Amino acid sequence: MVDVTKANFLDQLGDFLRHLPTASYVALDEEMTGISLLGSRNRRPNKVELPGERYQRELKAPPERYSILQVGVALFHKNPAYKTKGGGGRGRAHGGGSHRGLGAGGNNDPVDEHAYMHREGMLNQDELEDATEREEDDEMSVDGDDDNADAEEPSEYTSRIYNFYLFPNGKDGREVTLNPSTVQFLLDNNMDFNKAFGEGLPFATVEQAEYLKKRHFEKYSEGKAGEKNGEKTKGNGTPRKNRVKLTRVEDIAFVARTMAGLREWIDSSDNAAPNPPAEGAEHEGTSLVLPPCNAFLRRCLYETIEDGYPGLILERADADPNHAGVARNQIRVIRLSPAEKKRRDERKRREAWDRLLLKEIGFTAVFQAISDACSGKAFSAEQTTAFLDGTSPELAAAAPENARRIPLIIHNGLMDLMFLMTHCHGAELPESFEDTKKIVRGYFPMVVDTKVLATEYSDASIRGGNTALGELFGTTCNTGNSDDVLALKVPPIVNQEGSSREQAHEASWDAYMTGCVFHALCDRILEPKNRLSANLTLDELLSDSSDTLLREWMGINKLYVHVSLYTIDLESSSGPAGLHDPLSKGLSVDTTFHVNGITTSVSTRDILQALAAGNEGEDELMQSLKYEIIWVDDESFFVGTRMEDGVGSEDTGLIASHVRNKLHGGLGNVEISSLGEYFKKKHTLRNASDSASIVGSLVSVASKPFQVIGSVIGIGKRAGGGSGKAGANKRRRMG
DSSP states (O other): OEEEOTTTHHHHHHHHHHHGGGOSEEEEEEEESOSSOTTGGGSOOOTTSOHHHHIIIIISHHHHHSOEEEEEEEEEEEOTTHHHHTTTSOSSTTOOSOOOOSSSTTOOOHHHHHHHHHHTTSSOHHHHHHHHHHHHHHHHHHHTOGGGGGOOOOOSEEEEEEEEEBOOOSSSOOOOOOOHHHHHHHHHTTOOHHHHHHHOBOBOOHHHHHHHHHHHHHHTSTTOTTSOTTOBOTTOOOOGGGOOOOOSHHHHHHHHHHHHHHHHHHHSSSOSSBOOOOTTOOOOOEEEEOOOOOHHHHHHHHHHHHHHOTTSEEEETTSSTTOOSOOTTOEEEEEOOHHHHHHHHHHHHHHHHHHHIIIIIBTHHHHHHHHHHHTTOBOOHHHHHHHHHTSOSOSSBOOOTTOOOOOEEESSOHHHHHHHHHHHTOSSOOSSHHHHHHHHHHHOSSEEEHHHHHHHSSOHHHHTSOOSHHHHHHHHEESSSOOOTTOEEOOOBTTOOSSOOOOTTSHHHHHHHHHHHHHHHHHHHHHHHHHTTOOOOHHHHHTOTTOHHIIIIIOTTEEOOTTOSBOEETTOOSSSTTOOOOBOTTOOTTTEEEEEOOOTTOOHHHHHHHHHTTGGGSOHHHHTOEEEEEEEETTEEEEEEEOOTTOOHHHHHHHHHHHHHHHHHHHOSOEEEEHHHHHHHHHTTSOHHHHHHHHHHHHTOOOOOOOOOOSSOOOOOBOSOSOHHHHHHHHHTOO
C-alpha cells in the first residue's frame, strides 16, 4: 500500500500502468469533502421515490459541490503460487475438492502455469519473468525448512494498493467546499489533510486531458522541438516590420557591447565553459549568459542574434533549474553540436511531458487507464512505455473482438462513480439521471457493487446480516483469527510501504476490503453451484465475454440505492428516461401495493398480523412471503411483497390476489392499488408529457431484494410527507 502524491506520482503511475492490464479485477473507493448538502440528512428518505426523482432532489448536487480527497485503487492478481502450494486444494481454510486453476489438466509446473497466463494475455514478458523468479524463491524457502511442511496455503490472489491524494490545481475555477460533519468524521479517522491540500494530485476532464496532450504533441512534433521554454531558434524570429528600433544612445551602445562580447565568445578557441548539464544528463554544448537588461533590450537582443546567428539557442537564463546565480532578466545563449541538440530536444520534450502529467493531467491518467481496462482495450508493455516516455498520447489500443474486460468493484458506490464523473468528465452532471447512467457506463461498462452482491445475490446468512463494508469484511474474510471454514484467506499486499495501517475510511484500505469482500462473496455464491457441476473459478467467471453468468449470479452493473425500493440498473436502455430502474429482487409492480383509507388506529403490527393471519393453512409459497410496510401518511401506506427466486408469472397473479384478500380481510373496506396502478393514477394529475413517460416505465420495472421488516412483526416507518403532529400520532400506534 502506497500513498501517491506529487512527490512520487510519476514513479507510481508507471508501476500502476504496468500492473493494471494483468489484474483479474480492480476495486475502488473514495473519500470526499462532503456527500450530502447541509440539512438534507434531516429529511427522511422516501423509499417509493423513483430513482430519477431522488437524483434530482439529493444525489446530483453533492458531486458537483464537493471534492474528492482520496481515491483508493486496489489491483487483484491471480497468485502464481496458489495452485502449486495449494496441494490440489482450493487454497481456502476449508480445503477439499480439486482446484480448477487457469492451467489445463493437472500440471503443477509453475513455469508452465506462468507461460499459460502469458499466452492468455494475463502477464507481459517482464511480469512472466518476475513471477517465475518469485515462485523459484518461494520454493527454495520452503525446501530449506522442513518445519514449513504444514505451512499455510497461499491466498488465491495478491493485491497492489494505491492511495491517490487529489487536489485541484486551481486552473479550471473549481473550488473546494468542506462539509463540517464530513471533515470531523475524516479527522476522527486520521485523514491527512496536509498531504491532501499540499501534495494532492491535480485532475482534468478527459476532454481537457486530450486537448492538452494534443497541444503537447503538436508543439513537440518534428521540426518544432526547439520552440519551447522560452527558446528562440531559426525560423522563430519576429517579423521584420515589427522589430524593435533603438533610438537612445545608451541602448544602442549596450546592444553593441553585448554583441561584441557574443562574437568574441563564438570565436574563442575554448568557447568558454561547458554548459552545465541537467541532472543525470550528458553535457549539452557550451553557453554564455548575457548581461542583465530590461524586457525592451532583451527583445532587441533576441531579434539581433536570431538574424546573425540562427544556429544558436536562446532561452531565459533562469529557465533551467540546474543553472544557479542567474536572474530572469538575463538571456542564456547555447551552442550545440547536432548530436547535442538532438539530446537536448529529447530531454526538453520529456521534461515537458512529465510536467504535463504531474501538473495538469494528474489523476485523470489513472482514471482513463481504469476505464480502458474496464472497456477491454488492448494494453502492451510497448504502449505503456511509449505513454510514460511521452512518445504516444494513448494508454491503450482499440479493444479487440471478445476482449477480456477487467471489472470495476465498488461498495455502495453510486456516489463514488458520480464524483468521478464530475472530476474527470464534466463539472456538472446531466439533468437526466438516464444520461448520467449512460456516461458512467460509457467509462465503466463492467461494474459490480458488493452492496448489491450482498443484499440480493448472496445466501440468507449474508443477506440477513450487517452489509456495511467493514462488517462484511469481518464476516467473510479470514485475517488470521477466524474459525469460519468459508472465510476467505485475505490476499497479501505486495506493494506495502511500512506496516499496514488497516485504517477504515482510508480510501485505499476500503478499496482493499471491497476487493476481498467481492472475492469472498463470489466464492460463497459459486460454492453450491460448483457442487452441481458448474465447475467455475472466479477468474473463469470474470473471463466470460458474454457476461451472462455475471449478470445472473453477481448482478453486474446494478448499483445499490440507500433506503429505496429500487436498484440502479446501468444497462437500462429503453423506456422513458429515469423511470426504468428495477424494483428490489423478489418484488413486482403487481405485488407491491398502495393502501389508502385506513383508520388512524391501524399500526404496522396490525398490518403484518393481517397479512400473516391463517398462514398455517396456506401452501408453502404463500407462507414464504415477506413484507415491508412503508408509511406515506396516517391514512395510507405501501406494502412490498418479497417472493423467493423462481416464482413464475402465474404465481405472481395468485400472490397478488392473496395479498389483496388478506388486506381487505384484516383492514376492512380500504382502497388497494398495485404500484403500477398507483403511479398511473398519480401522474394523471400531471401534464400530458410527464404522464406519457411515467406509465411506460412501470411496465418494464424488473426485480431486486431489499431490507425486510419481517412477516410477523415490525416497526412502523414513514417515508416523507405528513406533518409533525401526524408523525406523533403514528408513533403512538407503533406498539
